[in-house]
Amino acid sequence: xxxxxxxxxxxxxxxxxxxxxxxxxxxxxxxxxxxxxxxxxxxxxxxxxxxxxxxxxxxxxxxxxxxxxxxxxxxxxxxxxxxxxxxxxxxxxxxxxxxxxxxxxxxxxxxxxxxxxxxxxxxxxxxxxxxxxxxxxxxxxxxxxxxxxxxxxxxxxxxxx
Amino acid sequence: xxxxxxxxxxxxxxxxxxxxxxxxxxxxxxxxxxxxxxxxxxxxxxxxxxxxxxxxxxxxxxxxxxxxxxxxxxxxxxxxxxxxxxxxxxxxxxxxxxxxxxxxxxxxxxxxxxxxxxxxxxxxxxxxxxxxxxxxxxxxxxxxxxxxxxxxxxxxxxxxxxxxxxxxxxxxxxxxx
Numbered sequence: 001x002x003x004x005x006x007x008x009x010x011x012x013x014x015x016x017x018x019x020x021x022x023x024x025x026x027x028x029x030x031x032x033x034x035x036x037x038x039x040x041x042x043x044x045x046x047x048x049x050x051x052x053x054x055x056x057x058x059x060x061x062x063x064x065x066x067x068x069x070x071x072x073x074x075x076x077x078x079x080x081x082x083x084x085x086x087x088x089x090x091x092x093x094x095x096x097x098x099x100x101x102x103x104x105x106x107x108x109x110x111x112x113x114x115x116x117x118x119x120x121x122x123x124x125x126x127x128x129x130x131x132x133x134x135x136x137x138x139x140x141x142x143x144x145x146x147x148x149x150x151x152x153x154x155x156x157x158x159x160x161x
Numbered sequence: 162x163x164x165x166x167x168x169x170x171x172x173x174x175x176x177x178x179x180x181x182x183x184x185x186x187x188x189x190x191x192x193x194x195x196x197x198x199x200x201x202x203x204x205x206x207x208x209x210x211x212x213x214x215x216x217x218x219x220x221x222x223x224x225x226x227x228x229x230x231x232x233x234x235x236x237x238x239x240x241x242x243x244x245x246x247x248x249x250x251x252x253x254x255x256x257x258x259x260x261x262x263x264x265x266x267x268x269x270x271x272x273x274x275x276x277x278x279x280x281x282x283x284x285x286x287x288x289x290x291x292x293x294x295x296x297x298x299x300x301x302x303x304x305x306x307x308x309x310x311x312x313x314x315x316x317x318x319x320x321x322x323x324x325x326x327x328x329x330x331x332x333x334x335x336x337x338x
Contacts, residue, residue, distance in 0.1 A: 051265055052223065059220045062213060066240055073224065073231070083227055084269060093264035100258035104212060107250045 001132050006117065009139035010109045016142020017099045020050065023146035027153065033087065036155045041081065043149045048086035049077060050145055051094035054101040057138050061105055064119050064131050065112075074125040102142070109135070162293050167278065170300035171270045177303025178260045181211060184310035185256070193252065197316055197323030202242065204310050209247035210238055211306050212255035218299050219262045222269065224282065225292050231282040233290055259303065270296070 024032075024043065032043045041049065056075065063070040080086075112131070120130040185193075185208060193205045202210070217236050224231040241247075277292065284290040315321035 051261075055216060055262060055265075056220050056223075059217055062217075062241065062245065063234070066237065066244055067234065070234065071232075073228075075224075075227065079227060080223070084223070085272065089268050093261060093268065096257065097261035097265045100254060100261040101216070103254035104216075104258045107254060108245060111246055 001117070001135075003114075006132070006135065009135050010106070012139045012143065013102065013109065013135070014106050016140075016146075017102050019143050019146040020047070020098070020149070021095070023149040023153075027149075031153060031156045032091075034152065034156050036152050041148070042087060043152055044091050045081050045086040046145050046149055046152075047091045047098070048084070048089060048094045049081060050142065051097040051101075052080055052084070053077065053141065054098050054105075054138070057134070057141075058101040058105045060121075061108060061131065061134055064121050064129075064134060065108065065116060067121070070121040072121045072123040072129050074123060098142075162278070162296075167293075167296065170296050171267065173300040173304065174270065174296070175263065175267050177300075177307070178256075178263050180304050180307035181208070181259060181310070182256060184307040184314075185252070188314065192314060192317060194248070195313070195317045197313070201323060202309075203248065204313055205250075205252055206242050206247045207306050207310055207313070208252045209245070209250060209255050210242060211303055212258040213241050213245070214238065214302060215259050215262050215299070218295070218302075219266045221282075222266055222292070222295055222299075225280050225290075225295060226269070226273075226277060228282070233282050233284045235284065235286045263303075 024047075027043060035042045035045075060072050063072070117131045117135075120128055120133075123129040185204065188204065194203050196203045196206075214236060221231075221233050224233070273292075279292070281289055281291040281294075309324050312321055312324050316323040
């Protein structure tokens with residue numbers, strides 16, 4: 001990955017929180033909790049997923065930078081959603097956790113050297129896992145879920161009509 | 162641990178951010194970066210340390226609740242401090258991080274059952290690590306560092322001795338791992 005490619009991905013990473021906030025603008029209470037199909041997440045569940053996933057990813061990056069070849073434990077996001085009652089918990093703290101995980105982690109990304117970017121660990125499910133792989137995965141994670149929220153809202157509008 | 166002991170520790174956990182913010186509030190940039198000796202931690206270091214330790218703690222709690230006997234790798238606070246640029250990073254995102262991660266994690270603590278509280282994992286240095294051990298540590302952790310910050314402010318003005326160890330906790334049971 002060239003420094004310019006990394007810079008573009010870091011910029012996307014830093015824009016992810018605002019993108020999610022934009023996707024939620026003006027959402028109503030019923031719309032927020034509506035699941036487009038059984039087993040799919042509501043907007044509220046997506047926000048909680050972002051909070052947990054981005055907190056975990058922040059710790060993963062720190063461990064990649066600190067430990068030699070850390071084992072990065074996979075986790076079951078659907079199990080987290082059920083076990084941690086995403087659909088029942090207020091979403092404001094989750095949004096703040098998502099924002100804070102990104103803002104503290106972005107501070108680290110900006111000062112990483114070429115050598116730091118080559119550091120790697122081993123993911124329990126996907127195998128070798130470098131700092132660059134981390135960046136590829138998380139750069140658009142906020143955007144992907146902002147689009148999911150927009151799709152939910154479009155489906156909600158179509159359903160209510 | 163009795164239910165009322167757990168409830169008291171959860172309340173203590175919830176109040177840690179406010180104690181930290183109060184300890185930091187109103188101090189100038191000079192005060193944030195003052196250290197009693199070259200190897201000692203500054204207030205800025207302490208705030209970043211609390212943010213990273215609490216972020217790590219939040220992930221550990223979620224792993225203890227969803228995995229059977231998870232292996233929890235140690236957290237070397239001094240390596241984190243040196244490698245992750247604590248001395249030069251703005252502290253506002255770190256403070257926001259402590260507030261947010263405590264808020265989401267306290268929501269989980271409130272809903273735990275007796276069988277949840279009996280769950281445990283294995284820490285790479287401490288060995289057996291139960292959910293109750295997690296709670297004892299994290300209920301106290303942010304408050305202890307708030308006290309460390311207050312002591313640093315007094316020491317800077319010559320009104321108290323500096324904390325006895327760079328991180329403030331040599332030999333204390335709450336040393337971060």
